[in-house]
Amino acid sequence: xxxxxxLSAVAILATASVLAACGGGDSGSGSGGDSGDGxxxxxxxxxxxxxxxxxxxxxxxxxxxxxxxxNIEISALAHEDMLTRLDAAFQTGxxxxxxxxxxxxxxxxxxxxxxxxxxxxxxxxxIEKIGGSVAGWQMDGKTYALPFSVGVVGFWYxxxxxAQAGITTPPATMAELDDxxxxxxxxxxxxxxxxxxxxxxxxxxxxxxAMRECSEDVLSDAVTSKDFSDPCFLKAGEDLExxxxxxxxxxxxxxxxxxxxxxxxxxxxxxxxxxxxxxxHWEPGVMQGLTEDKQGLGTKTGWFPFPAxxxxxxxxAAQLGGGDAWxxxxxxxxxxxxxxxxxxxxxxxxxxAENSMGLPTNxxxxxxxADPALADLLTIRDEAPYVQLYFDTAFGENVGGAMNDAIALxxxxxxxxxxIVEATQAAADSE
Amino acid sequence: MAxxxxxxxxxxxxxxxxxxxxxxxxxxxxxxxxxxxxxxRGLSSAGRKRxxxxxxxxxxxxxxxxxxxxxxxQAVRYSTYKWNGLGPMDDFVGLENYTQALTDDVFTxxxxxxxxxxxxxxxxxxxxxxxxxxLLNREIRGRSFLRVVIFMPYVLAEVVAGVVWVLLLQxxxxxxxxxxxxxxxxxxxxxxxxxxxxxxxxxxxxxWKYLGLAVLLFLAGLQGVPEEIYExxxxxxxxxxxxxxxxxxxxxxxxxxxxxFLSMIGSLQLFDMxxxxxxxxxxxxxxxxxxxxxxxxTDRSLYGYASAVAVILFGISLVxxxxxxxxxxxxxxxxxxxxxxxxx
Numbered sequence: 001x002x003x004x005x006x007l008s009a010v011a012i013l014a015t016a017s018v019l020a021a022c023g024g025g026d027s028g029s030g031s032g033g034d035s036g037d038g039x040x041x042x043x044x045x046x047x048x049x050x051x052x053x054x055x056x057x058x059x060x061x062x063x064x065x066x067x068x069x070x071n072i073e074i075s076a077l078a079h080e081d082m083l084t085r086l087d088a089a090f091q092t093g094x095x096x097x098x099x100x101x102x103x104x105x106x107x108x109x110x111x112x113x114x115x116x117x118x119x120x121x122x123x124x125x126x127i128e129k130i131g132g133s134v135a136g137w138q139m140d141g142k143t144y145a146l147p148f149s150v151g152v153v154g155f156w157y158x159x160x161x162x163a164q165a166g167i168t169t170p171p172a173t174m175a176e177l178d179d180x181x182x183x184x185x186x187x188x189x190x191x192x193x194x195x196x197x198x199x200x201x202x203x204x205x206x207x208x209x210a211m212r213e214c215s216e217d218v219l220s221d222a223v224t225s226k227d228f229s230d231p232c233f234l235k236a237g238e239d240l241e242x243x244x245x246x247x248x249x250x251x252x253x254x255x256x257x258x259x260x261x262x263x264x265x266x267x268x269x270x271x272x273x274x275x276x277x278x279x280x281h282w283e284p285g286v287m288q289g290l291t292e293d294k295q296g297l298g299t300k301t302g303w304f305p306f307p308a309x310x311x312x313x314x315x316x317a318a319q320l321g322g323g324d325a326w327x328x329x330x331x332x333x334x335x336x337x338x339x340x341x342x343x344x345x346x347x348x349x350x351x352x353a354e355n356s357m358g359l360p361t362n363x364x365x366x367x368x369x370a371d372p373a374l375a376d377l378l379t380i381r382d383e384a385p386y387v388q389l390y391f392d393t394a395f396g397e398n399v400g401g402a403m404n405d406a407i408a409l410x411x412x413x414x415x416x417x418x419x420i421v422e423a424t425q426a427a428a429d430s431e
Numbered sequence: 432m433a434x435x436x437x438x439x440x441x442x443x444x445x446x447x448x449x450x451x452x453x454x455x456x457x458x459x460x461x462x463x464x465x466x467x468x469x470x471x472r473g474l475s476s477a478g479r480k481r482x483x484x485x486x487x488x489x490x491x492x493x494x495x496x497x498x499x500x501x502x503x504x505q506a507v508r509y510s511t512y513k514w515n516g517l518g519p520m521d522d523f524v525g526l527e528n529y530t531q532a533l534t535d536d537v538f539t540x541x542x543x544x545x546x547x548x549x550x551x552x553x554x555x556x557x558x559x560x561x562x563x564x565x566l567l568n569r570e571i572r573g574r575s576f577l578r579v580v581i582f583m584p585y586v587l588a589e590v591v592a593g594v595v596w597v598l599l600l601q602x603x604x605x606x607x608x609x610x611x612x613x614x615x616x617x618x619x620x621x622x623x624x625x626x627x628x629x630x631x632x633x634x635x636x637x638x639w640k641y642l643g644l645a646v647l648l649f650l651a652g653l654q655g656v657p658e659e660i661y662e663x664x665x666x667x668x669x670x671x672x673x674x675x676x677x678x679x680x681x682x683x684x685x686x687x688x689x690x691x692f693l694s695m696i697g698s699l700q701l702f703d704m705x706x707x708x709x710x711x712x713x714x715x716x717x718x719x720x721x722x723x724x725x726x727x728x729t730d731r732s733l734y735g736y737a738s739a740v741a742v743i744l745f746g747i748s749l750v751x752x753x754x755x756x757x758x759x760x761x762x763x764x765x766x767x768x769x770x771x772x773x774x775x
Contacts, residue, residue, distance in 0.1 A: 091516050109732070113518035197712055252602040252624030254713030263601040398515075401731040405537075405715075412626055412714030430531070 038069040039333045043098040044086070048076040051355045059351070063342050070335050090115055097332035098339060101145040101325045103136035104223075104389050105396020116144045117328040122337035126344045130361045136389040137325045146344045149358030150323030151281030152305075152381045153204055153390075159302045161189050161275040170304035174239065177307045181248040184275050193250040193274040195258030195265035196411045200392060203404040204278055205243070206420065207320050207391045210236035212309035216318065216386055223394050226428035228421050232313055237410065237417025239309055244411060250274050254412050259286045270296050278306070280321070281359055281377050301373050305380060319384040322393055323361070395428070402427035503745065509738035516734045528739035537715050538740065541723040542747070544630060548719070549698040551634050552641070553691060559638070560645030561687075565675055567646070568653045578650070585643035593707030596636050597623070600708075623709050626716035633708055633717050640704065641697070645690055652686030653679065685763040692755055699748050720744045 043060065047053050053076050060072040075096070077085065082100070089095045095115060101107050110116045120127070120143045127134050127143050137145040157170065162180075165187040171177040184191040195201040211219065214232035222228060250256060250268055258279075259266040269277045270287035277283070287296030308316035326343050328336035342348060349365035352358065356371055359378050366382070369375045381387060392400025406423035409415035415423075510529070513522040532538050567578055584592060599605045600622040607619045622632040656679060664674050680687075702721035705711060711718035711726055718726070724744065728737020 087516070109515055109517055115517065197710065199712075252621040254626070255601075255621070255624035255629070255709060261598070263598075263604070397731045398733055401727070408712070409714050414626075414714050 038071050039335050040071045040073055041098055041333065041336055041339055042073045042075070042096040043339075044075045044077060044082055044096040045100065046077055046079040046082045047357060048078050052357045055351060055355050055357070059343065059348055063339055067335065067338065070339075072339070095329040095331070097329055097336045099327055099329065101137060101327040102322065102393055103145070103147070103325060104393035105398075105400065106393065107137060107144060107327075108139060108396065111139055111144055115330055117330050117332060117336070118142050118144060119146070119328060119337050119340070122334075123341050123344075126341050129363070130344065131363075133323070133361045133387065134325075136322070136394070137327075145325035145327035146340055147323050147325040147361050148344060148349065148352065150321055150361050150381065150387065151359045152319035152321035152377060152384070152387060153208070153278060153280045154303055154305045154319070154377070154380070155276045155278055156269060156283045156287075156297075157276035157302045157304065158269065158272060158274075158297055159300045161272065162302070165189055165275070170302065171307050172304075173307050174243070174309050177243070178246055181246050185248075190250050190268075190274045191248040191276065193256065193265040193268040193277045194253050194411070195256050196249075196253050196408055197255045198258040199404040199408040200390075201258045201265060201278065202411045203392060203407040204320065204390075206236055206240050206403075206407045206410075207388070208278075208306040209239040209243075209309060210314075210391070211318055211320060211388055212236075212306070212312040212314045212316065213239065215313040216315065218313070219388060226395070226399065226425075226431070228425050228428070233421050234417045235312075237420050240407075240410060241417060244413075249411075254408075259290075262290055264290070266290055272297075272300075281374060284371065284373055285356075303373055303376060315385050317384055319381060319387050320390065321381065321387045322390045324358070395424075398431060399424060399427045506738040506741050506745075509735050510742050512735040513733075514735040515732040517732075520735075524735070528736045529743065531736065532740050532743060535727075537718060537727065538720075538723055540715060541711075541718045541720045544717065545699055545701065545719050547630070548634065548637070548701060549695050552637065552694050552698050555634070555638050556642055556645050556694065557687070557691075560642055560649055560690075561680070561683075563642070563646050564649035564653060565679065567650060578646075581646050582643040584640045585647070587640075589640070589703040590707055592640060593636075593704050597708060600632065624713055626714045629709055629713060629716045633705055636708060637701075637704060641694070645694070648686055648690045649683060652683045655686075656682045688759050688763060692752070692760060695751060695755065696748065699744070699751065720747075 045056055047056055056076070057074065060074055064070055064072055086095075086099060090110065090113070093115075101110070101116070107116065120141075123143065123146055126146055130147060133147050133150045134143060137143060137147060155170070161184070162170070165180070165183045167180050167183055171180045181191040194205075210233060213235040214222075214230060218230045218232060222230070222233075250265070250273070253265075256268075257264045261267055262271060265274075265277050266279065266283060266286045267290045268274045269283075270290045279286075284296055284301060287301075288294050290296070305317075305319065326340040328340060344362055346362060346364040349360040349362035350368045353360045353365045353368035354370060356369075356374070359369070359374060359381065360366065363382075366378055369378055388394075390400075392404055394400070395403065403420065403424040406415050406420040410417075410420060509520070511523060511525055512520045513524050513528070514520045563581060567574055567581070571577075602621060602624065606622065607616075610616055610619045620628050623629050660678055660682075661674060664678055669677070700721055701719050702725075705717055705719050705722050706725070709717045711722040720740065721744065724737055724740045728734070728740055
């Protein structure tokens with residue numbers, strides 16, 4: 001027994017030293033393998049299918065060729081995966097060097113925790129070129145990320161069904177929208193699909209009525225002061241309540257998902273079961289994935305902006321939107337900013353647009369957008385007096401989540417305009 | 432189980448020399464041998480025995496501590512802070528997270544839903560499971576096939592089953608078509624989309640999913656009822672119903688009580704099926720404590736608040752488990768008429 005014990009002790013020591021040797025060997029080869037004095041940039045993005053994936057691989061190798069000694073390690077992740085892994089990465093401090101920021105409250109908490117690099121100086125030229133779209137990624141006059149794709153939300157509609165119901169011009173005011181809903185119903189067509197099961201698609205309605213009711217100053221103040229006492233926020237709820245009262249939505253909309261499966265809000269529009277849906281620039285791509293012929297609505301696809309609200313203080317041309325931006329983590333090597341500047345260059349953004357990967361923010365790439373519906377959107381976006389970042393993103397997960405929950409309750413007839421403002425204010429006050 | 436371990440370790444220990452090791456291995460099946468040795472060695476072995484128990488359970492205890500006890504303590508600590516998961520945790524708020532949770536209408540309705548699910552699970556699955564078990568315990572044709580059919584849903588992964596049910600239950604989906612085909616088209620509902628109905632729809636799916644476990648446990652319990660008692664009852668002229676009511680069900684008591692415990696704990700922690708079917712909606716009609724924790728806590732980066740909710744969930748589960756243990760299961764554990772019951 002004594003000898004056995006001694007033996008096992010030796011065995012344990014041996015195992016431990018082998019493990020230690022492995023660990024040491026790993027780190028040794030890790031630093032030695034990267035071509036001597038080179039730098040490695042880790043880059044996480046969500047273009048995990050072609051053509052986007054291949055395009056980004058090419059972009060990275062072009063950058064490596066132009067900058068000898070820089071090595072870029074790409075992780076192409078599915079969108080939801082990327083968000084989960086980023087959350088975990090931020091909590092453990094093991095962040096990738098180049099990653100996606102969606103701006104607003106999320107960015108604010110990253111900046112407060114000192115996790116995101118200030119790129120105001122290193123990217124000054126790009127920031128100027130992009131112009132107003134970069135505002136969602138700025139805090140206290142400093143810029144933390146470069147938006148590479150910014151889209152806007154509006155109504156996507158089925159031109160054939162509109163014609164069938166005798167609607168000649170897309171509605172431009174809420175009264176006209178009500179009229180269109182009535183005509184569609186009379187023609188036996190479900191007017192609007194909404195993925196209220198996922199909450200945010202429902203919330204977009206309130207965001208828009210708030211943007212139409214509230215002036216830009218009130219909204220931008222609200223983002224910083226988190227004060228929702230202005231009466232325009234109540235009016236926004238009343239407008240939405242009035243719209244919901246016309247019963248315009250698809251059957252079972254409270255449990256309808258936004259874009260997963262043929263019974264989702266996007267699926268219903270794609271298969272011609274409803275006439276319109278309020279959604280972002282991603283909609284044509286989503287619909288293509290939900291139809292067997294991969295065409296979505298094809299040539300029947302139409303788009304009109306959220307209607308104006310009579311008597312509202314807001315500019316009817318203002319658009320709700322959001323997008324993705326490239327950011328560098330605080331610990332990233334200096335080459336990181338060179339790389340994200342390169343990602344925003346005329347050349348890379350043009351290729352980005354040609355591959356229909358999003359709505360480019362570099363004006364030089366605007367002409368390269370191939371899809372006609374997206375090209376229209378781009379014009380609307382660039383002509384908008386301002387693009388309001390989605391409220392839930394702008395206010396952060398906590399306030400935004402409380403707001404979305406309350407709005408979804410209004411769709412179920414269980415919340416009043418006051419409830420939405422109160423729930424939002426309560427969440428804001430608790431911060 | 433613990434007795435087994437002690438017996439075996441004592442045996443090995445006594446075998447201090449290689450020669451004895453071989454001998455002990457030979458003797459191991461004879462349980463009397465180690466016991467006799469233990470007796471001969473007297474008091475000094477008691478401390479030794481304890482040390483050995485400690486030694487051999489240490490790895491398991493260390494894992495338990497690392498993955499269960501420490502996280503629970505950590506959760507209690509987090510729950511007293513306002514913390515978004517990023518940066519230092521320095522905003523101590525005491526019990527504020529707890530008062531916020533307990534005064535939140537959505538959380539209290541989540542607790543109510545959990546309690547409703549506990550009660551309905553037992554009210555529905557107990558008679559149904561017992562009936563099916565009694566039926567399948569008889570010699571009927573296709574018995575093993577029926578057993579497989581009943582047990583199948585329990586084996587399916589929750590998420591897979593949930594996704595399939597979402598497809599079946601969507602408006603104009605298969606369930607609606609079946610109702611239409613039966614001429615009951617007027618009875619179709621927005622199964623998952625109507626706040627008044629969604630919880631009961633979820634309940635139906637849960638029954639479908641977990642009835643198999645109840646039936647399986649009851650069937651196993653029925654195997655433990657001695658044949659002679661049935662024969663005696665038959666000789667006394669008891670009817671089939673009398674046999675079931677007076678003999679089978681009382682003797683199945685320990686199994687039923689254990690199943691009740693499992694069912695209760697499962698209902699309290701219910702998450703996956705609800706998350707897939709409704710995500711807690713529509714209008715919070717099906718929110719449970721666990722979905723609330725994810726939806727209002729971690730999805731909003733309120734890690735302190737989420738921890739407080741988790742601690743409340745832990746507390747409620749613990750209290751109910753202890754009460755159940757004390758009032759219902761104690762009899763079974765003390766008397767232990769058939770130890771197999773406890774193990775199962």
